[in-house]
Amino acid sequence: MIDLHTHSSRSDGTDAPADLVAQADEAGVTTIALTDHDTTAGWVEAASAAQRHGIALVRGAELSTRHNRRSVHLLAYLFDPDDAELAEEMRRTREDRVPRLQRIVEHMAADGFPITWEDVLAQVPDGPVSLGRPHLADALVAKGVAHDRSEVFARWLHNGSAFYEPHYATTTLDAVRLVRAAGGVPVIAHPFAVRRQRAVDGDDVAMLAEAGLVGIEADHRDLDDAGRTLARGLATDLDLAVTGSSDFHGHGKPNRLGENTTSPESLARIVAAASGATPVLG
Template sequence: MCTAESPQNSRSVGPSREMPFHGQVDLHCHSSCSDGILSPAALVSRAKANGVEVLALTDHDTCAGIAEAVAAGAGLGVEVIAGIEVSVAWGKRQLHVLGLGVDPEHPSMEALVQAQRRRREARAEIIAQRLEKRGFHGALAGARAQMEEGAEVLARPHFARWLVAAGHVDSATRAFKKLLGPGKIGDVKPDWPELAEVVELLHECGGLAVLAHPLKYGFTRTVLRRLLSAFEECGGDAVEVVCGQQTPVQTRDLAAMAVEAGLAGSIGSDFHTPGQPWAELGIARMPDGVEPVWNLWQNGRPIRPVR
């Protein structure tokens, strides 16, 4: 947990300035380079079809798809922002933090990606061993076979897809409920880097740090408020006030907590695959009353769209 006093905060959360773009924004999505289905180019094309003009590609623990996404965006008129979703530790809890506008070629980013890949590979081997003991033979090879071409991250959704393909369960949702989700045999927690360490690294690499999908952790309201306070103390910049499926009441509540914690708001679909309307590209809208994260790009904490 982040308990130390925070350094002088360099962001300016003053009066909002004019938004630097006028179309829809999606600042959280995944391609086949991690656990998504679509290639980076196909992802950008789908975003364009959905009216998205600014898209952040935030694959899990990798920046491998950024170059392809940028090239596709240049041809389609979609501004692509280099992003990443990093798995981190907050005490004994696991969280995800987005880096928006990071430099994929920064030495610290390259080192982080390599370290996360090693952690994920080690986790995948443990998951496979546990599944083997339960009679699910060939789990590791099966999960690898579910990785899309060019994927650099082996993740639990690949095991879920294999379990479905092998006929062990009837859906990926069922795979997580029975075998891969919290408290199940596939719930293996690697030695993720600490929250404060990752926030500092993302800033070092030129990006903003955004707490991803805060409602997905199952925290009580008290713990969630403590997390937002700790994130701000660590130098975090924003929290996703809209991500995937949530009610208007939840959105208003998150927006109020973001303001209370002194954090800006971000939005994203957390898109992984077509056919999930609650997590479709471009679905999220920024609620009133919270400072949009893109204002920070103009108010002293610029992030660089990749050119």
């Protein structure tokens, strides 16, 4: 069971990296990828836990990128974390998340929501964390404004909301090139998700493939049958690896570990394409 898209408390997941790996082991996952948003802060802890539990870890990140002014998430696997250009892009994105989140909080407070910046910070664990809207969602849940993160995003924090604020993000095309230059393997995440603004089409995926895109995430709970069929068709036409994953966030989302998985053949192709890092074998 291979799950190539999960998040820990180093970004917007609710479990520490070691606890995430332990849960994956309990769920029967044999290979897990840690893909926190724009950060590698959980890599060391996750690697140690993977060795203890005897499962394989694919180290990665989910990069925030932009295409035609819309958000596109790019999964980056097995890149060199010390690559200067890619590390700088992730740093810029992480740092710009803070004033962006502060602007959203100020806007919501001015609109009557019982929320302060201190309330948001109270939801952030100690240590390096890539801040995001889920931490604000947790604060609103703690205030009794909503039942869970999903309700907050559906009502107030989705990309089309009046409260939406953008943050710095490089272009998807440049991100693909940066990941490849860092020895990593770029895979576009949930490209045709029905619960998000569609940011790319088939021609865009073809353009990214020409620039070095290696794979496409076709099996994800946010893709309907039409989206999965489209993704698989593009994978065939463009010779892309097909991945499937849970996009697990702990109790922050309903997604469960291993609910969508990747074939051993696709994993082998990703590993073979990487030169920046190797999987940690438990």
